[in-house]
Amino acid sequence: MKLVLTGDIHLGRSSSRIPGSVDPEQLRSATAWLRIVDLAIREKADILCLSGDIADQANKFWESIGPLKTGIERLAGNGIQTVAVAGNHDHDVLPGLADQLPSESFKLLGRDGKWENFRLQLECGEVLNIQGWSFPRKLVTTSPLDSYKLTTDKNEPTLGMIHGDLNSPSSPYAPLNLARLHSLGSGNWLLGHIHAPLLIKESSWVLYPGSPQALDPGETGPHGPWILDVANGRIGTPVQIPLSTVWYENEEIDLSEISKPNELQSIVLEKIQETGNRIFDQAGTSLIHTSLRINLTGQTAISHIVEKTAEEITSDLSLTIQNGTISVERIENQTIPQIDLIEYSKSKSAAGAVAGLLLELEQEQDHFSEAVEKLIQITVEKLRNAENSGSYGSLERREVNTELARKYLLTSSRALLTELTGQIDG
Template sequence: MTSFRFIHAADLHLDTPFSGMSGVPERLRQYLQGSTFSALGDLVDLAISEEVDFIVISGDIYDASDSSLRAQLRLREAWDKLGQHGIPVFLIHGNHDPLNSRRLRLAHPPHVTVFGAKMESAYASRRSDGQTVAVVSGISYPTAAVMENTSRQFHRDSDSKLYHIGLLHANVDGQEGHDAYSPCSLRDLANTGYDYWALGHIHKRQILSQSPWIIYPGNIQGRSLKETGPKGCYVVDVDEHGVTHPVFHELDYVRWNEIEISIEGLISEEDWKDAVEDKLQELRRSGTGRLQIVRMVFTGRGPLHKLLQSGRESGELLQELRRRENQRLEEKGTGIVDMGSIVWVAGFKVATGMDIDTALLLQEDSFLGELFRLVAKAEGEQELLGSIVDSAMTSLMDNSVLRGLLKEEGPQQRLDLLRRAQELASSLLVEEDPRGGVGQ
């Protein structure tokens, strides 16, 4: 086998509108809307600087089936630059940009291979000497919803000694919170005999297996607070023995994060404000050179719980923090160096609890004691957690919209709902308790 190098990327979602954010200044909104194109530009530059032999892209190149002309032109510009350096591209389309999309008008250049609605294969060569090094196979979505297990169309040629790469836009092993499009299992993929599965669809970066390699690279640019942390692609080296070594490279221009701040030990409103401002300064000093968009999550138990639950003070502080950051924006340019010092607070999330002795309460023979013990048990038992939440939500299941939203909730969201119910019950019962507290 001959050594070679390739890039695995997925879920470019070019021209994402970022329409869900409120209170965002126009300059920041424009930067957000250009971030997917900027990340694409860095993907191309990375391919050139790393001298890769080819690129594979596993679906959802565009964000919507009626992709904008701007997105198509920017993509063609990227293809042309790669073509100038002799770097081929192999790609598939996913649920956001299926083959029957109304606007897939611009033709791809010859060095870009687009796989069709049935499994197809192509050969990939090493750029330095033109030697064939891999078989690349893929299948695109003909329509927006593909419910069959398309991995069953892939079978390795038993006589071939070449490295086999499969491109698939799929939900492997039914990951919660994601549409079950092209559902398959790790076993399905392993049984094909392929060496590397270049997956797309799930935006969380994951290495599901190393034998064979089965990888979700995540998207190249986070698009909301559901897509936190570094985003990018994998540069994959395959040596002459077929040993595979993938290395993640960051490409994102905007970094989304949730930041926790505990209220334990905070006594006054001034303490709380200082803790928030200290955290912002810490983020600014340790920044990655990227625009940061954060949601602050207040956790822990303490006397400030009731204040934060009211929402008035937190709303006023949020407005003030945004005003200050807007001033910074007005003083800066629009380049990545200028935007790298900006930390925009998208919102506050209150996940605090009353200032009660939970250790004592867990031993108490009372309704609240039983509730806290049940929640503690549900935290470690997914089946119990699901049963409790489903039972509590039964009356809402007649509403199709709410039913759809609840189906999308993952284990963490279900646990959050249960904890909020626990705290609401605590607040109501403590207020009714003539002793003024529980477990005191």
């Protein structure tokens, strides 16, 4: 018995922050879904498991349901049954779809937040129990595992499916406990909710398949569905099939050894090329674009021109590597001048004060000096004001805390130190 596992497709959305030159059709999660369908058919899978958030709440009507229904019907036409649980995004969508489709095509488990076991037996005699729980509403603050009371024949393999937040007890999205998961059913669980793929393997495994189409720069690395075999009453270990057309990657470039602008250009371009080759080697044939976020670090004599030069190098850069392209989405500059920070901080000058602040902020500590604490608190307050202002009301509200303030103070301190030391250098 062969299973294809996926979730968090978020139909109706597309990969973001990708240059306009890339075919937008190839960036849609709906297109990714159809590739998954093709994969399942090609692999002669028996079941396709969906772990929730298949449709995106923001586009949960037709543009999600249309492709989803088409794909499920196509799978059914090829003898593949789709089994799903609903997530916080599609808790109000999947039940309706399940009502429209025959259960041998599409089986929604755990409706209304009630655990359900689905026993499947193939003609070859292979048996699999799939147990699932679906979001009954958008927010679920208690652990669904508390209500798990299913029993099955222990000799038969069991796969659990649930959408929820692992090891985050205060999460409003069905908080789940890893140890508890391992203790329930056969301990093999397909989860949904987190978009970064994660396979936790002990005696049994817990899998976040991740979004099969990487949707934003936070979703780095390979993305795609997973595939596994159930044979002789045993569930195998899932293997990821990279299927995303986009690969987001963060790349750090240490410029400590760089002292000339042309060296900067070489190292940045070489790194991009090297990263691109590595990714395209690792990715499947579906990959058409790699989006890089570059973090420049280190102490360098040219810190005052690093940002501008790097942006000039990468602005509108679009390299063709193997069968795809690669571009730089953002450059973050964390470089500082090549000075002895400790010695500098002893000076009573403004630059000395910045160096001292930088040293203090860079230390991972809970308590700062009174002056720095005060600065952080004021920064928190001002950032909070900005956060609460109408300007950014359309963005997801961040939790403005000490850590966030520290981050921005670090960034601005590095820039200010570079600028002030530049003044001395003329």
